[in-house]
Amino acid sequence: MNLTRDEARQRAATVSVHSYAINLDLTRGDSVFGSTTVVSFDAEAGSSTFIDAITAAVHRVTLNGVDLNVDDVADGVRIRLDNLAASNELVVDADMLYMNTGEGLHRFVDPVDNEVYLYTQFEVPDSRRVFAVFEQPDLKATFRFTVTAPSHWDVISNSPTPAPVEAGSAEDGGARSTWAFEPTPVLSSYVTALIAGPYQAVRSELTSSDGRIIPLGVFARKSLMQHLDAENVFKLTRQGFEFFEAQFGTPYPFEKYDQLFVPEFNAGAMENAGAVTFLESYVFRSRVTEATIERRAITILHELAHMWFGDLVTMRWWNDLWLNESFAEFMSTLASAEATEFTQSWTTFASLEKAWAYRQDQLPSTHPIVAPINDLEDVQVNFDGITYAKGASVLKQLVAWVGQDHFMQGVREYFSKHAWSNTELSDLLTELEKASGRDLKEWSAQWLETAGVNTLRAEIGYDDDGAIASFAVLQSAVADYPTIRPHRLAIGFYNLNDDGKLERSHRVELDVAGESTDVPDLLGLRRPDLVLLNDDDLAYAKIRLDEHSLRTATRHLKDFSESLPRTLVWASAWDAARDGETPARDYVELILQNIASESDSSVVLVLLRQLATTLTFYVDPNDRQAMEIAAADSLWDLARGAAAGSDSQLQFVKGFAVHAQTDSQLDTVASILDGSEVPSGLAVDADLRWELLTSLVVGGRKTQTDIDAELERDATATGALAAAQAKAAIPTAEGKAAAWAAIVESSDMPNAAQRSAIAGFTRVHDTSLLEPFAEKYFAAAKDVWATRTHEIAQQIIVGLYPSRLTNQSTLDATEAFLGTLDADLASLRRLTLENRDGVARALRAQAADR
Incomplete structure (x- = not known):
């Protein structure tokens, strides 16, 4: 399954690929599909190499008109090719497996109407799960897809969709059609794509900078179309096209641009050339935060930028x-x-x-x-x-x-x-x-070419009149990664104005190098209320405030008139808490005292996540429950004090539901869910209902019966995922054992359901529920890594690691497990080391909080 860089170099030196003609039959049932690939390539005469093909069965391999013995050359992962000619044609006829892991050709059945939806995800090495291919980015070629599928489906690929031609009946008796696409431009295989099913589309167009008309399409499942705000997607796409074509000086390189929201997607999106796939959560069926809307916009622009950087080059x-x-x-x-x-x-x-x-x-x-x-x-x-x-x-x-x-x-x-x-x-x-x-x-x-992050501090001296007599930027690095780097950065001076707002009064931009850099331009200036290194966030470095600036920031964090400098101060405080330099409880207080005044939705989202992390991992365990309860009360007060219908109101209610655990707090959650006490302006829609219900499940107030009733009310794919999380969150030994068995001991759970179940399993108020599974985790980890696909295995290895058990026993068990890992398990070792570091960091932060 692996491919080394040396193998890739050797193969690239041996072969040059011209084209692939790929014929896929998607009408053979729900387990396998037919895949016939014709590859045209040149090679060093007399040489040998291999082509990648992860197959259920190989029926025929023909090289230059000669049938090869399948049993001799194909092992289900690679097909060996010997005695190549200068010019070659290879034909591979095989059955491939549909996947439910989000890799290869993923198959999903919509519970609303039982329709089948397919999509491919090929990065990094999974086009080989759909057709025979030299799976490495530097062996580019053209790709011609011919696809046979149910006639009522839509079929989308990198090239514009052709008119289908009737092709008789499928195995189930339904009508079949064939779509014969034109060849793509020269591409790497990992950005080719196929999306098929009864997707529905909204269509538009734009004019490229070279005068071409570029067709646009936005696609989603039939049951989601009522929620698809396609015009917003088109607006962002047009803005991105105009900006990137101007900046890059190169017109959009493909014939059309489709954007498809697909189910059970593992990432945010994938930059398939002209056929970008997106996480389906970006179709907003309930009210979402402004942060989520902005994140979708960034993702849309991110994938569009890839059309040049990644796909063209x-x-x-x-x-x-x-x-x-x-x-x-x-x-x-x-x-x-x-x-x-x-x-x-x-x-x-x-x-x-x-x-x-x-x-x-x-x-x-x-x-x-x-x-x-x-x-x-x-x-x-x-x-x-x-x-x-x-x-x-x-x-x-x-x-x-x-x-x-x-x-x-x-x-x-x-x-x-x-x-x-x-x-x-x-x-x-x-x-x-x-x-x-x-x-x-x-x-x-x-x-x-070096690792690690530097830390910058200001060293400031004042004369008797309060003017700056000396100013230097000090730079440090940790011992393991001692590189001291050059930085281009700005230094900002901030002062409180007559209205009590912190505003920038002076700025200087300069190059910083070495362990100490003098800043003569600041000499003689009056001491400001706050000195901010890395103003405008030009440099990549952690910053620490001088003592006077830290006092100002603590008292007046909410008074910054601009969001970016305030965010840089937030980041500095967060770094100090994570690093164990300041007590974690101080950061909790800083958040709760200032978050109501935060104007940026994404910053509020981040702060609430950091609040949860700090309470869960970094505060003194002896005080954790009391602090969680107090934080929940504060968040409910913030929610009630927020403007009716505001973004912050929604975020504070969600944050409150996460932390609620006392009887009175859970009573409040229940009253929001049943509608008896809903803050003015708050819409308790389908997604918020699930969050409230899960809070009550974690708190022991709701059971499987309540989860089933809610799922009956919301019998959708999104509802099913929420139900999976709620079920795994049931706070009983039996409930946790059942969730563990479904995730680890069984291997048929789809990727998205597994992700939801892991999130529910680890969501507990009483961590003793998780203690029986620490030993089971280490006993199962290597088998999981060996038998599951990469995506599924990584979800389990990271998601079920006993990080909530922040104690020496977890570190000792992790060290023992690391000692059993052979050299060929380097990726598993890396993930385990990262898991271990989270617990070690938490213990250091807890010690600093005592």
């Missing part, structure tokens, strides 16, 4: 995955801030993405942005906060370093030179150096 090997994802992450935020209504997107970036990056960069598994990727297992666990968020943060720093105009000039030249080909990091850096005049070799070595 593709990394040669997965070690440059970071650049693929980081570029899309940076550009989507830039486009959102400059071309859409979400002008505060850099605040969201600072609160969400930077927090993710800093967390990942302090794990024992941290790695350079340009990570060594030795095989597929390496890359599958590398979709992390380094690859996405730190990389995007460093690109933002690079833009500050070379200037945005120079950066985009280099990017435009990069697309012009490398369209439809594969590249490495050096290809992009070459163009950026030419455009900016800066030598980026040293910058690249320090930022991209």
Whole structure:
């Protein structure tokens, strides 16, 4: 199942692929589908190689007109190809398996109308689950799909959908049709796609910068169409097209642009060329927070950016995955801030993405942005906060370093030179150096080839009159990752105005290098109320406030007139609590005292998550329950005090439901659910009902009977997932044992249901319910890793790790388990080390909170 980089290099040196003709028959029942692949490729005459194909059965393999012995050449994962000619044609006729894991060709049955919906997810190595393929990004080719499916379905791929042709009857007697797509442009196999089923669509179009009419489509299941706000999706798409075509200097490279919301999706979205798939939760059937609406907008723009960076120009090997994802992450935020209504997107970036990056960069598994990727297992666990968020943060720093105009000039030249080909990091850096005049070799070595995050502090001296006599920026690094990096950053001075608002009164931008950098431009200025390093969030570094600034921030955090500097102070306080530098209870108090005044929905969302994490893991366990109860009471007070119908009201009610556990608190949750005490303006819709019901299940107030009744009321796929979470949350030994058996001991639970069940299993007020499963976890982990697909195994290994049992016994058991892992289980070791670090960090924070 694995592929090493050395194997990929050897195969790329041996073969050059021209085209794939793929014929799929989707009318053979609910387990397998037919797949016939014709591959045209050149090779070194007389050489040998292999093609990837994860099959249920291989019926025929023909190489250059000669039938090969299937038993000799096919093992269900690879097909060996010997004595190749200079020009070759390979035919592979096989049966492939439908998946319920979100990998390969995923099959879903809508409980509302029993209709079947299919979609592919191929990144990283799963196009081989649908057709025979040289599965690596640098062996690009054209792909021609021909698909036979039920006649009432719609079939979507990378090329425009052709008119179907009747093809007789299927095995079940229903009518069949065949869709014969035109070949795609030259693509890597992981961005090809097939989506099939009775999807419904809203259609529109736009005019590209080169004058072409680009058809647009937004698709969803029939039972969700009433909730699909397609016009908003089209609006964002048009804004993104205009922005990216102007910035990149290259017209949109494909013939059409479809966006499809698909069920049981594992990620936020996938950048299939011209046929992007999205998480179905982005079809809003209930009221969602403004943060979720903004997140969907960022995701739409992220995937659109990939049409250029990733699809048009593709990394040669997965070690440059970071650049693929980081570029899309940076550009989507830039486009959102400059071309859409979400002008505060850099605040969201600072609160969400930077927090993710800093967390990942302090794990024992941290790695350079340009990570060594030795095989597929390496890359599958590398979709992390380094690859996405730190990389995007460093690109933002690079833009500050070379200037945005120079950066985009280099990017435009990069697309012009490398369209439809594969590249490495050096290809992009070459163009950026030419455009900016800066030598980026040293910058690249320090930022991209080393791991770890620096910390910046201000050292300020004052004269007798209160004027600044000395000002230096001090930079430090942890011992394991000692690199001291150059930073382009801003320093802001903030003062309280006559209205009591903290406003910036002075700003200086400079290059910082070494352990200490003097800032002579600030000498002689009066001491401000607050000094903010990394103002405007240009640099990637943790910051610490000086003592005077910290006092001001603690008293006046809610008084910042702008959201971004306030968010940077929030981030500094969060880092200090996570690092055990300040008591966790102080951070809890800071949140509860200031969150009501927070204007940014995404920041409120992040703060409530951090509140939950702090209460669950970082506060002194002896005080935890009392603090959770007090926090729940505060959140209910905040909800009642929030403006009727406001975003904050909804978020505070949800936060209250998560933490509610006393009789009176659960009474309040019950009264909201039954409608007897609903805050003015709050809509208790289907999704909120499930959150309230689950709160009552966790609190012991509701049972399986109540869950079944709610599911009967909401007999949808979303309702089924919510019911799975609620069922796994039943706070009894029997309930937890049943959930464990369904997740770990059985192997037929679909990916989305498993994800929901794991979330419910770990949601407890009394952690003693989880104690019997710690030993079971370590006993089962290696078998899970060996027998499940990567996506399913990772969900279990991360989600069921006994992190709630924050004690030495958990650390000891983890160490013992690590000692049993062989060298070929490097990815499992990495996940386990990350799990262990969470418990060790929690213990350090708890010690600081005593």
